[in-house]
Amino acid sequence: MTVIQEYLAPRTLEELTRLVGDGEAAIYAGGTDLGPRWNKDVVEKPATVIDVKAIAELHGVRVDGEEVVIGACTLMSQIEADPMLRKSAGALAPAAGRVACPQIRNRATIGGNLCNASPAADTAVPLILLDAEVELASVGDDGVVRRRVPITEFFTGPGSTCRKPGEVLTCVRFKPLPDTTSCAWDKFGTRPAMEIAVASVGVMLEQADGVVKRARVGYGSVAPTPLRGHKAEAELAGKRLTAEVIERVTAAARDEINPISDVRAGAEYRRTVIGVMLGRMLNDAAGA
Amino acid sequence: MIRTDVATEADAKRTTKEPSFIGKRVPKLDAPDKATGLARYLDDIKLPRMLYGKILFSGRPHARIVNIDTAAAKALNGVRAVITADDIELVPFGFGSDNTALKKGTVTCVRDEVAAVAADTPQIAAEAIKLIRVTYEDLPVVASVAEALADGAPVIHEKAPNNIPFNFDYLHGDIEQGIAESDVIVEDTFNLQRVTHCCLGTSGIIAEFDATGKLTLHSLSQVPFLYTHDLSRIIGIPPQRIRVIQPPIGGGFGSKLDVHPFEPICVFLAKATQRPVRMHFTREEEFFATPTRQPMIIRLRSGAKKDGTFTFRDVKMTLDNGGRTSWGATTPWISMRTFSSLYRVPHVRQDVDVVYTNNIYACAFRGYGNPQATFTIEAQIDSLAEKIGMDPLDIRLKNAQEPGETTGQGMVLRTCGLAECLDTAARNAGWEVKHSGAQKPTHGIARGMGMASLFHVGGGAKIYRSDGCGTMLKVDDFGGVTVQTGSSEIGQGSETVIAQIVAEELGLPIANIRIINNDTALTPWDVGVHASRTTFIAGNSALRAAREARGKLLDAAAAMLKRDADEIDLADGKVVDGDTGEPLESIGKVIRGMHFGGKHELVMTTDFYEPPSKAPDKEQKGDISACYAFGTHVAEVEVDLDTGVVKVLGFSAAHDVGRVINQLGIEGQVEGGIAQGIGYALSEELKVEGGYVLNPTFTDYKLMTTQELPEIKTAFIETQDPAGPYGAKGIAEAPLVPVAAAIANAVYNATGVRITELPLTPERVLAKLQEARGDKSGETYGETCGQPHG
């Protein structure tokens, strides 16, 4: 019968990884993805739910050496407002601020957003722009074992990641962006608020004397996973942002994505808006 | 101006006085409970021994039921009853008599009810539903109107071999003559989508029997008396043994005008178990298993003379009725009134085919066919204006009716503020500058402005033998008033309006007035909440009951005070001197005086108000309403030419409401209608493909949120209708009606592209813009399918 029989709330990561064990239980953070799915009977409710929110280590933003670390349980509303992230995490804070509505942002965690692995996850593309890594922890013979995975390798398909059943996402890590870079990100929906992205795109640029020295591009909702835009990046590298270059970049973007047609939008339309959004961002960057 | 029949000279004198409550901003009486969570909605009600009901829907658009195996469900612990069509008497119901509570033989849409269970918990009920095994033999699916009308199409119901169960045809004048008189003619085919009500409270009911077999329903019906009558036939229980209590209703918008199959099903479950049973839809069930607005294909031709005078409208409508028929199939009765009477048109013909398909079926929805009709008419008015070279405002003003006119369909416009609405809405929107002014697109963004008007009944609609409403009123000890009204509160604020009217008449604070409006055992008869009638009809009835009580109080007070009844008045809870306002006695004391002394009498009055309207004749002509409502909306939009996004920047609405009773309430009603209308225009569509609903969630059914709403300017034109309470007319449905039309006209003004389909989603708008620009990729957009990943 569809009832949860056990609710566990471990206090330490060690305890958590032990309880997660072989991964039969559901890891529960904000519940904003899990809850609706259980309610709709899309998936059977698990017998055991492990709430990860009582573990202090999984919360908050801190600096660790050269890296910024965001705990898995950090809320969208915290990311949106965090002064350090607003300064040095490119599009991450504004993107977190565009998730759903204030009520959801006060529950939704970044770890849940990533582990849920929707191609539309709003924090994914900004993390691609940061070249971020996620840290996964599991139980080993001598306590907790950790490993790091680059964000681009983390997602393996709609709803799936390379996270193994016994692993928990503990944090996201990245090097802060220098002041010489600029980031832009936008998502497109059929209404501005409460919108799961029909398509999203972001770009990070480092320019010197009007020439692009470094560029990263990422796309959401236009492929089975959030996607890094290698072709678009190649078109940008070493170039000035002239109209022709921008045209070539957006063409490359439209070409390298692989959108589907679903009830939200057609594939062709998704290609168009990716091109339009990216073109507008690059035009802004050229003007700046 | 002369008012209702009970008006006296003293009333006339009082009307010159500044009213205490009429026209004021009065918060809704039910607002504090709703805002603080105290309101007890259906799912807050738990009766002792109550069970939980759940329905098994067919999940197939068209199939023959071969076998239903309920054994496993019955065997599940905690299941108290499992029923199928074999367990109940099958009484056909609905406007087409083509529906039954549970289905036998054939299912004709995915929401057809096949079996139901009652269990100890909602979880057990849900589990039991999954254990019911139904064997189907699939039949060919008729997924669209075109498929239904094709040669050799499968027949969905035997009694309509051509799949056209109803026609609603209408004519006034002579179309050929109209064509001959025209200098310009336009013709378009419009495609209007399926949208649904999205009531925040989902559908539900509790049924309970007492030991003698009397049935009490906690029901969300918006027409409790007609409902009792209809339901009585279906469940085989005489109406006098049925009591309907309505908990606070979380939205109606027409969705609760029918008896829906889940309601008799719940009664059958309560009967089978002899225990109270509650049934409450999930949001997903609400999306696919409750009826929608009619999708329509409308081919319209209309014409005008060179000077702008309208000549004719010739309309052919095809409605996707779905697999069953609700009252909503009759919406062409209302759309024909719009075609015949929105502006002055000498020749009008409406030809309607209501078509069976295997889609989910449609019902009544705010506006009742009027938004669809208005969308087409107002689009063509702009086209006609452009062809003639006239300003859209001027051509509308030229054809706006004047007070005293009778429309081609025989409706008498005793008051008519249409021209004033046009002027006011346009002026408040800055029409002259923004519509015709220079609007060259900048940075891929174009701006434009469009307008549309509306015509709707404003004083009820005589579609049943009576369009009346009853009131029972008592003024009791300490000046407390209880008003029992037949009318229902469904969130529209009618109980507040009634309290204002009674307080105004009796000179009592609103806090003294208690409204009882949710229990058929206590309240007198009423037709129900529909046709924008409650303020007008129930308001008139309350007004008359209150005036009679006022008379009794004044007579008794006059006797006590040894004054003339004409010289005294009621104000602020007191009997006062009519001229000076000096307090003479408290009303409470007068009442106690009546109880304990003198004639030993109570102040109790009753009234049944029947509006002075007429049932339409065989040609559907006649003065169906006691008065008519008008309004004009002007929308300003911005269109992103690269992405197709339409943003509504501003909205101006002017409504002829006769007279404002509750300023706060009426602003809310208009703003709410506009919000709903913007959704209809831009984003809402319940997508059905092959008979299946693709987006039964708020994630993919896009309601507008507060973020998308523009600033809305509202203006009220007070034409003081002689039949209305204090001159008021109905406003309920009206504000939704012209919204999509105004927005589409604004998009045309901005882009020069006429889009004849709704909603104006970015994808659709971009496709049309590209088509117009000659981009080849235009046609690769459009209909999409499949389920999203995210």
Ligand SMILES: Cc1cc2nc3c(=O)[nH]c(=O)nc-3n(C[C@H](O)[C@H](O)[C@H](O)COP(=O)(O)OP(=O)(O)OC[C@H]3O[C@@H](n4cnc5c(N)ncnc54)[C@H](O)[C@@H]3O)c2cc1C
């Ligand atoms: C109304 C609504 C609107 C939404 N709008 C948006 C939107 O605009 N943009 C957007 O991106 N998302 C949106 N979402 C989706 C959701 O809110 C986000 O994905 C959110 O970040 C999920 O976080 P959570 O903490 O609620 O996850 P949960 O629901 O708790 O978990 C999600 C998944 O991740 C797993 N998980 C969670 N934490 C961990 C961990 N530390 N280690 C391993 N596995 C873990 C869970 O087991 C589960 O499979 C919306 C959801 C709703 C209900």
